[in-house]
Amino acid sequence: MTATTPLPISIDDVHAAAARLDGVAHRTPLLRSRTLDARIGAPVALKAENLQRAGAFKFRGACNAVAALRPDGVCSVSSGNHAQALALAAREHGARATILMPADAPASKRAATEGYGAEVIEFDRYADDRDALARELAAERGFTLVHPYDDPLVMAGQGTVGLELVGELDDLDAVVVPVGGGGLIAGVATAVRALHPQARVVGVEPEAGDDVARSLRAGERVSVDVPQTIADGQQVTTPGEHTWPVIRALVDDVVTVADAEIVDAMRLLFERVKVVAEPSGATALAALMAGRVALRGGSVGVVISGGNVDAARFAALTAT
Amino acid sequence: MTATTPLPISIDDVHAAAARLDGVAHRTPLLRSRTLDARIGAPVALKAENLQRAGAFKFRGACNAVAALRPDGVCSVSSGNHAQALALAAREHGARATILMPADAPASKRAATEGYGAEVIEFDRYADDRDALARELAAERGFTLVHPYDDPLVMAGQGTVGLELVGELDDLDAVVVPVGGGGLIAGVATAVRALHPQARVVGVEPEAGDDVARSLRAGERVSVDVPQTIADGQQVTTPGEHTWPVIRALVDDVVTVADAEIVDAMRLLFERVKVVAEPSGATALAALMAGRVALRGGSVGVVISGGNVDAARFAALTAT
Numbered sequence: 001m002t003a004t005t006p007l008p009i010s011i012d013d014v015h016a017a018a019a020r021l022d023g024v025a026h027r028t029p030l031l032r033s034r035t036l037d038a039r040i041g042a043p044v045a046l047k048a049e050n051l052q053r054a055g056a057f058k059f060r061g062a063c064n065a066v067a068a069l070r071p072d073g074v075c076s077v078s079s080g081n082h083a084q085a086l087a088l089a090a091r092e093h094g095a096r097a098t099i100l101m102p103a104d105a106p107a108s109k110r111a112a113t114e115g116y117g118a119e120v121i122e123f124d125r126y127a128d129d130r131d132a133l134a135r136e137l138a139a140e141r142g143f144t145l146v147h148p149y150d151d152p153l154v155m156a157g158q159g160t161v162g163l164e165l166v167g168e169l170d171d172l173d174a175v176v177v178p179v180g181g182g183g184l185i186a187g188v189a190t191a192v193r194a195l196h197p198q199a200r201v202v203g204v205e206p207e208a209g210d211d212v213a214r215s216l217r218a219g220e221r222v223s224v225d226v227p228q229t230i231a232d233g234q235q236v237t238t239p240g241e242h243t244w245p246v247i248r249a250l251v252d253d254v255v256t257v258a259d260a261e262i263v264d265a266m267r268l269l270f271e272r273v274k275v276v277a278e279p280s281g282a283t284a285l286a287a288l289m290a291g292r293v294a295l296r297g298g299s300v301g302v303v304i305s306g307g308n309v310d311a312a313r314f315a316a317l318t319a320t
Numbered sequence: 321m322t323a324t325t326p327l328p329i330s331i332d333d334v335h336a337a338a339a340r341l342d343g344v345a346h347r348t349p350l351l352r353s354r355t356l357d358a359r360i361g362a363p364v365a366l367k368a369e370n371l372q373r374a375g376a377f378k379f380r381g382a383c384n385a386v387a388a389l390r391p392d393g394v395c396s397v398s399s400g401n402h403a404q405a406l407a408l409a410a411r412e413h414g415a416r417a418t419i420l421m422p423a424d425a426p427a428s429k430r431a432a433t434e435g436y437g438a439e440v441i442e443f444d445r446y447a448d449d450r451d452a453l454a455r456e457l458a459a460e461r462g463f464t465l466v467h468p469y470d471d472p473l474v475m476a477g478q479g480t481v482g483l484e485l486v487g488e489l490d491d492l493d494a495v496v497v498p499v500g501g502g503g504l505i506a507g508v509a510t511a512v513r514a515l516h517p518q519a520r521v522v523g524v525e526p527e528a529g530d531d532v533a534r535s536l537r538a539g540e541r542v543s544v545d546v547p548q549t550i551a552d553g554q555q556v557t558t559p560g561e562h563t564w565p566v567i568r569a570l571v572d573d574v575v576t577v578a579d580a581e582i583v584d585a586m587r588l589l590f591e592r593v594k595v596v597a598e599p600s601g602a603t604a605l606a607a608l609m610a611g612r613v614a615l616r617g618g619s620v621g622v623v624i625s626g627g628n629v630d631a632a633r634f635a636a637l638t639a640t
Contacts, residue, residue, distance in 0.1 A: 027378040029349055031371070035435075050594045051351070108591065115355075142554050267631050273369045273429065275626035307594035315635030 007178065007249060008152045008175045008242040011194035014159035014211035015063040015108055021160055023094065024067075024266055025060050026052050029163075033272045033303075043299045046269075047165055050277050050307025053205060056233075057161055057184055057305050058085035062146060063225040064157030066093045071144035075099065077123070077134040079232050080109030081166060081306050086116035098143065099129045101195050102218070106232065108310040111269060125235070126226055149183030150240030159187025166192055172199040173298030179203035179254060180234040182243030189250035199301075203247070203254035204287040205260070206231040206280075211238050213254040229257045230317060233280030233306060239317070255292040262286045267318050268302065278309035279317065325571060328472045328562040331514035333505060334479035337380070340387040341480055344405050344412065345380050348362045348372050348481075350488055351624075353592045360608060362493065363619045364639070366589075367485055368386050370597050370627025374432070377481055377504055377554075378405035382466060384477030386413045391536055395419065397454040399552050400429035402468035407438035419587035420453055426552065428630040445555070462508075469503030470560030479507025485621045486512055492519040493618030496604040496627045499523035499532050499574060500554040502563030508623070509570035523552050523567070523574035524607040526582070526600075527550040532567060533574040544628065550579045552639060553600030553626060575612040587638050589624065598629035599637065 031046040049057040062085040066074060073096035076086050083099040090097035097118035100123035113120055123133055138145040147154060161184065165175060175192050177185045182203075189201040205213055209227030209312055215238075223238040239247060247254075262279050264287035268276045277285075284302045287293055295299070309317075324467070350365040356362050369377040386394060393416035396406050403419040410417035410517055417438035421430055422445035434440055450628040458465040467474060481504065485495060494510055497505040502523075509521040525533055529547030535558075543558040559567060568576075582599050585606035589597045597605075604622045609615055631635075 034373075055594060157614075270596055270631050270634070274375060276590055276594040278598065311590050311635075311638045314590070315631075315639060318631045319635060 002120045007246050009159065009187065009190055009246065011190055013152065014163055014191050016155040018115055018160045018163055020067040021060055021157065024063055024245050027164055029193070031273050031275065035272050036268065042295050042299065045169055045299055045301050046157060046273065047161060047301060048275060048283070049225055049303060049305050050275060050281050054084040054088045054268045055306055055308040056081035056281070057158055058082045058086065058148070059088060060160050061154035061157035061183055062086040062089040065093065065146045065151060065153040066090060066095060068145055068153050071095055073133060073141060074146050075137050075141065075143040076146050076148060077130040077283050078148045079235060080105050082111060083113040083115060083118070083235055083307055084308065085297035086146055087116035089284045091117050091317065096198045098137060098141065100137065102131065106310065106313060107286045109308055112308070127268045129306065143249060145261060149181030150242050155183045155187045155246070158184040158186065158231035159191045161303060162188030162191030163195065169299045169301055171298040172196050173296050173300055174200040174202055174293060175301040176202045176204060176288055176293055177303045178234065178280055178283045179205050180280065181240050182212060182247050183238045183240070184303065184305060185251055186246035187245040189246060193250045199252065200252040203251055203292050204283045205254060205256050206234050206257050206283060208236050209236060209237065210256045213256055215239050215244065216254055217249065231262060231280040231283055233278065236281065255287050257283050257286040263317055276307045276309065277304050278306050281306035327566050329476045329507065329510055329566065330481065331510055334511050335424060335474065336386040336482055337476040338373050338480045338483055339383050340544060341380055341477065344383055346372050346607035347484055351593050351595065356588065360620065362615050363506060364608065365489055365619055365621050366605070367481060367621060367623045368594065368595060368600050368622060369481060372593055374404040374408045375626055375628040376401035376405065376601070377478055378402045378410060381474035381477035381503055382406040382409040383412065385466045385473040386410060386415060386469060388473050389464055391415055392419065393463035394466050395454060395457045395461065395463040395468050396468060397450040398468045399555060400636050401628055404429060404436060404621050405629065406466055407433045407436035411437050418457060418461065420450065420457065424449050424531040425630040426500055426630065426633060427491040432628070435568050450591055464471070467639055469501030470562050473616050475503045475507045475566070477507065478504040479511045480625060482508030482511030486515045487541055488622055489619045491618040492516050492521055493620055494520040496608055496613055497623045498521045498554065498603045499525045500602055500628060501556045501560050501599065502532060502567050504623065504625060505562040505571055506566035512568060513570045522572065522573055522588060524603045525574060525576050525578045526554050526603060527578050529554050530576045531556065531575055535559050535564065536568065536574055551582060551600040551603055553598065554603065575607050577603050577606040578611070579612045585609055595616060596627045596629065596634065597624050598626050601626035
């Protein structure tokens with residue numbers, strides 16, 4: 001990347017997304033726990049995107065894309081949260097939706113996607129080329145493909161999470177954000193860099209899926225094997241074409257967490273904050289709790305990115 | 321009761337409590353789920369007291385009492401949530417706290433109470449006279465006894481839940497409230513009757529602990545055996561001396577729910593609303609979901625009164 005290459009999104013795109021989402025997406029609350037503050041040694045503000053419509057930040061990006069493009073039909077490939085989000089965004093705008101979902105996606109996510117009126121088609125996460133399948137489906141049906149993360153409209157929509165955080169926390173030291181394909185952190189970093197440049201933006205990946213951390217060290221996009229992790233929203237093998245230049249330019253650091261650390265964070269959110277986070281949704285807090293995020297004083301904004309986990313799976317995960 | 325007997329609390333007491341709690345207790349959010357609205361056939365606003373400090377509405381009453389009385393030390397007897405609430409309220413006001421807790425109280429509640437700096441003394445829920453024990457302790461130490469519900473300051477503090485609900489819902493049809501000793505519903509009914517008299521106030525008890533429902537039918541306070549129910553915050557045998565006249569005068573109806581219905585509501589809150597409710601905290605929603613609350617059109621306010629349940633107990637309850 002050179003200084004003359006513009007990034008795929010700017011703060012203007014994030015502001016435009018915020019206008020489209022006004023009254024449609026929830027402005028999610030910032031939750032706090034004094035127990036957590038004492039443990040971390042800093043005021044921690046949890047941006048509760050698990051309380052977002054369709055249970056995750058993904059609704060922001062999907063809704064921004066559908067609202068901007070106004071297609072007759074949309075399709076995508078998703079391990080779950082983007083599926084639900086796009087299905088709901090399509091229904092809100094009177095569009096049809098067909099979603100390719102991995103055969104091993106959590107049953108609750110598939111049921112919710114169908115519940116929002118979308119058609120679901122299964123694929124094999126470990127064998128098929130998900131992006132090729134999605135392109136074929138879009139061409140066949142004349143639907144607009146809305147990628148779960150590698151799309152400037154989706155990235156800008158997710159960036160409204162950062163816009164809200166920056167608007168509510170004057171003394172922001174760092175923003176900690178889960179990283180899957182990178183759409184959320186690309187959008188959040190765009191907002192934070194523009195409006196609160198002194199705050200650091202730190203991404204968090206599961207240990208087994210550290211493609212973005214490796215790419216930052218290598219200075220170029222690298223691929224990893226399909227990650228085996230409980231964090232099913234972050235089983236991504238390489239940074240996106242559009243998300244990568246933004247991450248490289250604007251993100252300070254990407255750290256990793258082990259599955260057991262993710263479970264610790266899920267349990268703390270349950271028992272002290274009284275909210276449900278799915279594994280991917282708890283990775284940013286897990287990194288903070290594990291001491292992987294350097295603190296310089298001031299508030300730490302932590303994105304709890306999703307809560308789509310059924311009670312039985314939650315019980316199985318936290319029983320270990 | 322005759323028309324000339326004033327009730328133990330008035331709306332003025334609830335307003336005074338609100339002033340004392342301002343900036344100390346959380347103004348908890350109203351959470352919504354379109355899935356739930358569709359299922360109930362009315363807009364449902366969930367007053368999330370599980371997100372209150374110390375994890376339950378109890379903090380409002382305890383804090384109002386401590387703020388009004390400014391004692392050197394407080395004591396009480398509680399199956400859990402009042403214990404944590406009073407311990408935290410005392411700490412906030414620089415007072416000492418000693419709590420009598422049943423020996424079979426959930427471990428997480430005892431740990432949290434001690435975590436707020438209180439001393440905990442055990443008693444046998446099924447053998448000892450809890451009120452006599454508490455009076456002895458207060459006399460021995462010169463501490464102020466803050467009853468978990470049968471105290472006008474506590475009732476007025478709990479009533480701020482109703483004040484907030486009424487302030488945010490113009491079209492309120494009914495407010496549905498869990499009933500243990502009756503402090504919450506007495507306070508809420510006081511606020512609702514004064515400020516939105518056309519809304520009904522409906523209480524909900526576990527089937528095994530229907531002392532208030534029976535008392536309303538009998539026209540006088542009756543006692544039941546110590547209830548065996550998962551709703552450990554509602555194991556109360558008779559209405560309070562102070563709560564009873566308010567309930568009798570201002571509450572429209574009290575209905576009951578089975579333990580299995582409570583679990584259904586806990587699961588829905590977990591999976592669709594992404595929040596944690598303890599069994600007692602979910603009883604009001606359970607009654608609404610089970611069709612026990614008549615609807616006339618307009619919004620239904622439902623108090624989710626507490627979230628103090630650890631992950632292991634939640635898993636065991638929802639596994640059935």
